[in-house]
Amino acid sequence: MKQQQIQHVFEHLHNHAEVSWKEIETTNYLVELFEASGFSPQRFKNCPGFYVEIGSGHPVVGLRADMDALWQEVDGEMKANHSCGHDAHMTIVTGVMHELKDRVLPHTGTVRAIFQPAEELGNGSLSVVAEGVADDLDYLYGVHLRPHDEISFPQCAPGIQHGACVFAKGWIKGHDAHGARPHQGVNAIEVLFAIQQHINTIHVDPHIAATIKFTNIQAGTDNLNIIPGNATFGLDIRAQTNEAMAKIQHDTQKIIATMRQLYACDIEFTFLDDVPAAEVDADASALLATSIQHVLQQEALPVIVTPGADDFHFYTIERPQIKATMLALGADVAPGLHHPNMTFNPQAIENGIAILTDVVCRTLAYK
Template identity: 45%
Template structure:
């Protein structure tokens, strides 16, 4: 019966995706579903999403958070641009609700408190920080998450006790100068040439070669229909990635120094439009061990993988960075996912939903 209910939740979420911070109907659906199952969900005060407590919250017993993300991506699917669950958040929500159903009326609830968190806006990298502001993380001792993994990382029936995501950041900025006539190049600085210099300087950034990292220009828009105008304005974007938070700080420092130098050298204004980032994982070994044991009980020792290291990111890790005493880790679930995360036609073996639910259930029971 639990497996059927997990699939029911998944199918509804999959058919009704909503974008980050717009998960109004999704929040209503989860809230109503949990109430109908006899739970007492609580909506967040200032954001979409909700949480639901089970068990005994006391200084005498451990408190465990289980987090699901609920938002979808915006992308073109079959020629139509729309919200689309191509990152597995519909599956994560189904599995977390499945774990709640399995824990319902369980005797283990007498000796632990469990807070199930349905977080918005993971795709924007801002949802976890917004949940922190709601004040519901402060009392937790442990925090577990779960995420589907592409087939290149984990096959159906396998699972990893942690996903070691890297740190990712993006910077949008504007080179703000003046246009000039093509016959008078001495009257301005060509924004295209300035951009080329920035690209060249970015390629000269070198940080610790043992730690994977990259920085590159991923957006550059300058010029127009009139080819006799030397453009003084350009819209630019930079993508930065590093496997550790320390090296990301180093990378960001180098990038901003380059932009400051270019600004002064060319006597143009570089206006920061938007900066966003996601921290690298800071997983806790005790939490990883509980998840190892949960995976072993659910799938067997032969299907327990080592931690997965990936340059992708997830805002789940803001929780453990913001709360250094919080012991957290994220399960990587094998499900034969193809062709890849964020692909508009992403698909996976639905039988993995039961596996993820069982892992969460057994992991909760391991915490004592």
């Protein structure tokens, strides 16, 4: 694709953002674009998105592009907004497939581009895995724009060591009591404070970054003489390794069980949107590092460590044979990812296309 065509694709995707599980028009636009170029894209049966491939045989090399946008306020207006760079990711993978169209010969291997819904909810990749398109993958490459305070344009790294992330939701269920008769009920706010105090005692290896914190609390009314017996709360839990995350979840469940007994109250508790930490494959990242150096004529940075999370890593959890890594694409993202007015250096798109095109060819020859 020519640079002008790539820019047009990006502008269309940027201006027609859609939120998780509603990427219908995004799918339609890209499917029609690929069909017009002579590809045969295949829509997913049970969710938005599609895949498109060229070549045949092994190795099967996958490219993943996330499609969804965030719902946030932008200059006073609530709207779908690509403040995480998924519009760029889709453009890059589209460009790579067009670059490779006449370069991947039959029986030298298969290249499969996967356009995935709902990354922002942390579970879109699981729906794609259920479609069967990851079953025979040998390698999988992803891409993500990086903020300027992490790496600067045009620097790139051959992997992103995302942390694990899980949300939790809890409900304290009881009965209100009169402010003058606290002995007749359980104060849900006191239970919340107790939970907060105890989660602060959860410790993992201090060399491993990990946090657990309240992000939502709702209790009480405007009537200040009523002791609330009911409350809801939410937690955001993050850890740099899956082992540390497992310990935090286990300890949190023990605390909730203890609070039930201590306060003799009903507490429902569940984990939501569990996203695993990255397992960066050494072979895939080495190939990607070579491609970064070849394209940019400068050494690749080491694999970067970030507390953010990405459901890209479910592919290797669900299909352990896949050798996967994600291109950390220096793009001078500012003020930061998920900021409603996020901007980035558009030349990063060209770098992303060139690097991923190179690594796919390199991987097909590597076998």
